[in-house]
Amino acid sequence: MSREFLAAMVFATLAFVGQAHAHGGVSIDQGQCVMKIGPDTMSFTGYQPQKSREQFCDDIPDVGSTIIVLDAQQDELRDMALDIRVLRNVGQKDDNQNLEANTEVYVPPKKYKTGTLNFEYNFKDKGNFIGLVTAKSDDGSKVYVSRFPFAVGETASKDFTIYAFFSVLGVAAFGLWYRHVLHKGKSKPAA
Numbered sequence: 001m002s003r004e005f006l007a008a009m010v011f012a013t014l015a016f017v018g019q020a021h022a023h024g025g026v027s028i029d030q031g032q033c034v035m036k037i038g039p040d041t042m043s044f045t046g047y048q049p050q051k052s053r054e055q056f057c058d059d060i061p062d063v064g065s066t067i068i069v070l071d072a073q074q075d076e077l078r079d080m081a082l083d084i085r086v087l088r089n090v091g092q093k094d095d096n097q098n099l100e101a102n103t104e105v106y107v108p109p110k111k112y113k114t115g116t117l118n119f120e121y122n123f124k125d126k127g128n129f130i131g132l133v134t135a136k137s138d139d140g141s142k143v144y145v146s147r148f149p150f151a152v153g154e155t156a157s158k159d160f161t162i163y164a165f166f167s168v169l170g171v172a173a174f175g176l177w178y179r180h181v182l183h184k185g186k187s188k189p190a191a
Contacts, residue, residue, distance in 0.1 A: 034073075037135055037144045038135065038145075038146075040072070040076055040077050040135075041074070042071060043071045045068075045069045048062060058148075059150050060153070063124060063125065064122060065120060068120075069117075069118040070084070070116070070133065071115055072112065078112060078113055078114075079111070081109035081138075082112055082117055082134070083107055084105070084107045084133050085106050085134075087099070087102045087103055087130045088102045088104055089127070089128035089130050090102060095130060095132060104123075104129060107119050126154060127151070128150075128151050128152075128154075129151070129152060130148070131146075131148045132145060133145070
């Protein structure tokens with residue numbers, strides 16, 4: 001088995017997995033979904049209680065009633081007005097392009113002294129969306145924006161793509177290993 005080929009496969013796998021899990025401003029940190037907003041962070045959790053007891057932190061598994069919960073990790077965010085906007089991703093080059101027409105959900109600015117912002121929305125259509133969370137200080141000197149793209153109702157096709165990729169990778173690795181074993185058995189020196 002070629003070591004270069006194996007190294008290339010490992011690198012490609014890591015790049016693919018990294019791409020599959022990279023989702024804008026939301027990432028997983030110590031088992032918790034974390035969203036970066038300016039120098040601060042918020043935890044992000046989503047639920048679809050009418051469909052499952054599972055929670056999610058990036059893509060929304062299915063259309064329907066969805067609860068989103070954001071928790072500010074630092075006190076600075078608790079002293080700032082927070083708003084959230086969910087836009088339909090229609091390929092706009094700038095989020096402000098046709099802002100009102102593309103807005104699916106808007107939660108106006110408000111201070112959340114407990115640090116918890118939550119809202120419920122009934123997603124009726126599958127598709128790609130952009131979440132924008134904005135934090136603004138009273139005097140306007142600090143404005144932080146977290147932007148994270150996500151999909152609704154498309155996780156099954158993404159999961160299938162990931163499983164298919166790893167299946168093909170496994171079959172290729174087995175084939176290379178088997179070929180290596182056959183060559184090893186045929187190249188024994190004559191006695």
